[in-house]
Structures are given as structure tokens and as C-alpha cells.
Amino acid sequence: VTQQQYAVFLNLTAYRPADGQNFLKVFDPESASPVVWVGLQEARDYCAWAGKRLPHAYEWQLAAQGTDGREYPWGNGLDISRFPKISHGRDVPRLPSVGSFPAGDSPFGLSDMVGLVWQFTDEFRDLHSRSALLKGTSLYNPLMHGGFPSESEPGNWYHPTARKLTQHNRLLLMDLSYERAGTLGFRCVGRHPDQAAGPSHIHEAADFLQV
Incomplete structure (x- = not known):
């Protein structure tokens, strides 16, 4: 979901979260880059307003991977030209517009599935904690002292990569509000208009908003 799209939601609904700390800390209502600095609930609320929902992790993977089991949206080899340049600086860089790297699109034509921002999917719970399952990896991976063994696969444990689908x-x-970050966004999934009611299959996975 882009900042432009989220701005429409805010303007039409006057939506504000219960806890506003860091909510949309960096925000440009005219920007076509992904909306960030939103938490899990704010992402869910947007999707519900749009008549959609957050994807399950398996739906996200199908939409990114297609049906041939490929490792990345474009195929089976890591190609760093197909997603934004990895940023090793101190600060999160300005995010490029959605769709700026069409060579990295998935088999279903979905853009920016990996390498731009982490994306919310399922929520995991156990007896002691709650966590969100994130897919897609952010372009932000700051260097630790001494650097990384590889530009294409850096090894910072605090900012891990998960580009493989x-x-x-x-x-x-x-x-x-604690999960809000400048490296974390989301996309929504909805039922394809031609799909009859029932279990979700490939059509639903292919109906993601372009984020």
C-alpha cells in the first residue's frame, strides 16, 4: 500500500490509532512509495476499509513465487539488479516508488515482493508472546563494524535478510505502537471478482494490491 493510498483512507475516515506514538513518523500523502511507520492493527484497519485483509504467509508466498517453486520472484538465482540497492548507511534511506524495479516482478506481475520493505502477514501466538510473520526483506541493512562477507548477502543478525520466498x-x-518502523509496510489480499465463494486459491493470491 502506498502513502498516497493510505492518505485517501485517512482523509475519508478521519482514522487515528489509539496510540499515536511514531504513527506515520515519515509520511508524504503525495508519495507513491510504500507507507511505513504503521503497526499491525493500522495495516489491518486499512485492509478492512478496502474490503480486503492482510495475507496469510502462504498466500504471500504463492503470489510471489507462482507454482514452479522458484526461490525468488524472478527465478532461482539472486540478482541484486532486480530490487532496490541495499542501504548500509546509518539512516533508513528514502524509499523508491512502488513498481520501480519491474524486472523483479513475480509471475503474477506483482511488484516489490522482496527487497523494498518487510511486509506483515500472519500473527503468531504462543503461551508467552505474540509476533508478526514478516516477508520480503527491507532494503535497509546497516553495516556492522568490520563489514559483511558479501554485498549481495550481508550477515547483520539484527537486520536479517529473507529474500528467498x-x-x-x-x-x-x-x-x-512498538512495531512501527521505517522498514515495514504491508499489502492486502482480496477475493478475485470472478472467484466463487469458497476456499482461497491462486486467484486470491494474485489479487494483491501493488505495493
Whole structure:
């Protein structure tokens, strides 16, 4: 979901979260880059307003991977020209507009599935904690002292990469606003207009908003 799209939601609904700490800390209502600095609930609320919802992790993976089991949206080899340049600086860089790297699109034509921002999917719960399953990886991966073994696959444990479509990250959910970050966005999934009611299959996975 882009900042432009989220701005329409805000303007039409006067939506404000219960806890506003860091909500849309960096926000340009005219920008076509992904909306960030939103938490899990704000992402869910937008999707519900749009008549959609957040994807399950398996739906996200199908939409990114297609049906041939490829490792990345474009095929089976890591190609760093197909997603934004990895940023090793101190600050999160300005995010490019959605769709700026069409060579990295998925088999269903979905853009920016990996390498731009982490994306919310399922929520995981156990007896002691809650966490969100994140897919897609952010372009932000700051260098630690001494650098990384590789530009294409850096090894910072605090900012891990999960560009392979079978991989994910888990973000601990501690409070309403703590998961907001400049590296985390979302996309929504909805039923395809031609799909009859029933279990979700490939059509639903292919109906993601372009984020």
C-alpha cells in the first residue's frame, strides 16, 4: 500500500490509532512509495476499509513465487539488479516508488515482493508472546563494524535478510505502537471478482494490491 493510498483512507475516515506514538513518523500523502511507520492493527484497519485483509504467509508466498517453486520472484538465482540497492548507511534511506524495479516482478506481475520493505502477514501466538510473520526483506541493512562477507548477502543478525520466498522473519509484538518502523509496510489480499465463494486459491493470491 502506498502513502498516497493510505492518505485517501485517512482523509475519508478521519482514522487515528489509539496510540499515536511514531504513527506515520515519515509520511508524504503525495508519495507513491510504500507507507511505513504503521503497526499491525493500522495495516489491518486499512485492509478492512478496502474490503480486503492482510495475507496469510502462504498466500504471500504463492503470489510471489507462482507454482514452479522458484526461490525468488524472478527465478532461482539472486540478482541484486532486480530490487532496490541495499542501504548500509546509518539512516533508513528514502524509499523508491512502488513498481520501480519491474524486472523483479513475480509471475503474477506483482511488484516489490522482496527487497523494498518487510511486509506483515500472519500473527503468531504462543503461551508467552505474540509476533508478526514478516516477508520480503527491507532494503535497509546497516553495516556492522568490520563489514559483511558479501554485498549481495550481508550477515547483520539484527537486520536479517529473507529474500528467498521460503524465508520469513518474526517481529515481537509488545504494544500497540512498538512495531512501527521505517522498514515495514504491508499489502492486502482480496477475493478475485470472478472467484466463487469458497476456499482461497491462486486467484486470491494474485489479487494483491501493488505495493
